[in-house]
Amino acid sequence: EAGVVQSPRYKIIEKKQPVAFWCNPISGHNTLYWYRQNLGQGPELLIRYENEEAVDDSQLPKDRFSAERLKGVDSTLKIQPAELGDSAVYLCASSSPPGTSGSSSYEQYFGPGTRLTVT
Amino acid sequence: DQQVKQNSPSLSVQEGRISILNCDYTNSMFDYFLWYKKYPAEGPTFLISISSIKDKNEDGRFTVFLNKSAKHLSLHIVPSQPGDSAVYFCAACSYGxxxxxxxxxRLSVLP
Incomplete structure (x- = not known):
């Protein structure tokens, strides 16, 4: 079974430029998460989707960040314009409710992340 | 205010010995806990979980202990192996x- 796929793996941009990250979750997982992980810290949730609906975007800086999950499968996270403080690893994760798709608990499956460097 | 704390940034253990990683939380509403392991340039991978109705869960070399009154959980790895060297994250949630x-x-298992 393929895992969570993210691209690109690395991105270097100048401040004020736009950037977009793409995520393809595990097949059958209806919940998708975007996290940001700063150096030396744990992942922090930006947005959570249930199918195509964003059910929690309270931590998403909406002045510059946007996300979409068309058709309830793939998702894109965008930053426009990027700031120096946006440098971090952006992680996508997916999950299915316990008892479905072979899952026995609430674990999330993470992709490898996109390391963003804003210069 | 950090709701989930891991006060030891790093830990070194000799191969074959026990590794004990600690986690403290402040939110008494948390009722489900997970441990994740992360290698460099990879995403975190699920290791083991425990719900608040239990105080221990075991999976092979990995055991998680939960002390609800102290709001504390720990991950024990016995015996530790060099391949266990990674960053370990504790995560907690309340239902829904x-x-x-x-x-x-960061755990380093020394050969």
Whole structure:
């Protein structure tokens, strides 16, 4: 079974430029998460989707960040314009409710992340 | 205010000995806890979980202990192997809510 796929793996941009990250979750997982992980810290949730609906975007800086999950499968996270403080690893994760798709608990499956460097 | 704390940024253990990683939380509503392991340039991978109705869960070399009164959980790895060297994250949630992750502990298992 393929895992969570993210691209690109690395991105270097100048401040004020736009950037977009793409995520393809595990097949059958209806919940998708975007996290940001700063150096030396744990992942922090930006947005959570249930199918195509964003059910929690309270931590998403909406002045510059946007996300979409068309058709309830793939998702894109965008930053426009990027700031120096946006440098971090952006992680996508997916999950299915316990008892479905072979899952026995609430674990999330993470992709490898996109390391963003804003210069 | 950090709701999930891992106060040891790093830990070194000799191969074959026990590794004990600690995690403390402040939110008494948390009722489900997970441990994740992360290698460099990879995403976190699920290791083991425990719900608040239990005080221990075991999976092979990995055991998680939960002390609800102390709001403390620990991950025991016995015996430790060099391949266990990674960053370990503790995560907690209350039912229907999002997980909150700790800052991680870097474990180094020395041969």
């Amino acid at each position: 809510q999002n997980f909150v992750f700790g800052p991680g502990t």
